[in-house]
Structures are given as C-alpha cells and as structure tokens.
Amino acid sequence: xxxxxxxxxxxxxxxxxxxxxxxxxxxxxxxxxxxxxxxxxxxxxxxxxxxxxxxxxxxxxxxxxxxxxxxxxxxxxxxxxxxxxxxxxxxxxxxxxxxxxxxxxxxxxxxxxxxxxxxxxxxxxxxxxxxxxxxxxxxxxxxxxxxxxxxxxxxxxxxxxx
Numbered sequence: 001x002x003x004x005x006x007x008x009x010x011x012x013x014x015x016x017x018x019x020x021x022x023x024x025x026x027x028x029x030x031x032x033x034x035x036x037x038x039x040x041x042x043x044x045x046x047x048x049x050x051x052x053x054x055x056x057x058x059x060x061x062x063x064x065x066x067x068x069x070x071x072x073x074x075x076x077x078x079x080x081x082x083x084x085x086x087x088x089x090x091x092x093x094x095x096x097x098x099x100x101x102x103x104x105x106x107x108x109x110x111x112x113x114x115x116x117x118x119x120x121x122x123x124x125x126x127x128x129x130x131x132x133x134x135x136x137x138x139x140x141x142x143x144x145x146x147x148x149x150x151x152x153x154x155x156x157x158x159x160x161x162x
Contacts, residue, residue: 034162037076038102044075045121045133045141052140065119065135069104072121078161084119091159096146099125099158105132105146107154116156122146 045068054062058070066084073080080087088106099105099122107118120134123143130146144151 037162038100040076041072041102042121042123042133045069045072046123048135048141049133049143050140051135053135053137063135063141068133068135068141069119069121073161080161085116087119088116088157088159091161094158094160096130096155096158099130099146100160101125102162103158103160105158106156107151108156109154114156118154120144122158 048060048063048068048071051060052062053064055064057063058067063071066080066082066087069084069087070080070082080090084106087104091104094100094103101122101124103122105120105122106116107120108115110117118134120132122130122132124131128147131143132146132151133141133143135141136144146152146155
C-alpha cells in the first residue's frame with residue numbers, strides 16, 4: 001500500500017470520527033437544553049400556585065389560564081399569544097397518549113364542545129396519572145389529573161412547544 005494513501009485514509013477516518021462525535025454531542029446538549037427549558041417553564045408555572053383566578057389577569061394578584069402559560073414560557077424566551085385559543089395553534093400536535101412534562105393541554109370548558117377556552121401545562125406523567133397546572137376559576141392556580149372525569153371529557157388537544 002502506498003504510504004500517501006494510508007495517511008489519506010487515516011485522515012479521512014479521523015475527520016469522520018470527529019464529525020460523528022460533534023453530532024452526537026450536539027444532540028445530547030440540545031436535549032439537555034430542552035430539558036432545562038421544560039423544567040424552567042414548569043417551575044415558573046408552579047411559582048404561581050395559589051394565585052387567585054382573574055379573567056384577563058396577568059399578575060400574581062390574579063391570573064387567567066392563558067397568562068399562566070404566557071409567563072411560564074416567557075421565562076425561557078418563548079413568547080406565546082395571549083389567548084388560549086391562539087396558543088392552541090402553536091407548536092407540534094401531540095396525542096394524549098404521548099404527553100410529556102412541559103406539553104400544553106387545551107380544553108373546551110364553555111358551551112361549544114370543541115372550542116378551546118382553557119389551557120394548562122403538563123407538570124408530571126406517571127402511570128395513569130398526568131398532572132397539569134392551570135388557573136381554575138374556582139381554585140386559582142392549581143394542579144389536576146387530566147384523566148379525571150371532568151378534564152378528560154373537556155380535553156380538545158395538546159401541543160409541544162419545544
């Protein structure tokens with residue numbers, strides 16, 4: 001074998017190896033950033049726990065469901081629309097079976113069965129129990145199980161923002 005060809009093959013092999021390592025490490029670091037963002041969004045939402053509900057409210061003295069989402073995602077630099085109906089059009093569609101922490105869930109709580117009027121953020125997923133945080137008209141910011149009889153019947157769609 002020609003020595004020049006051997007050096008060329010070694011050089012090509014090492015270049016390919018470096019490219020593969022960079023790609024894998026960037027995938028790993030982007031997953032890590034995504035996880036950090038999700039945790040920050042959920043942590044921000046939970047910091048509003050107990051805040052009373054106020055229609056159109058955007059502060060800790062009173063907040064509605066869409067403002068809770070707006071502030072939580074804003075904490076990681078993501079600006080969502082201000083209404084739950086508009087928020088429900090952002091991101092990638094997710095089935096209820098594939099919900100993960102940080103996904104946004106939408107409900108029809110009004111008279112129209114499919115019209116989005118309420119929203120929340122998935123905070124945890126364990127077998128048979130998906131918790132989400134939202135601003136309830138009666139309880140303020142609280143967490144509930146999406147599989148409860150009430151919420152399951154009102155569920156319309158879910159979205160993954162990142």
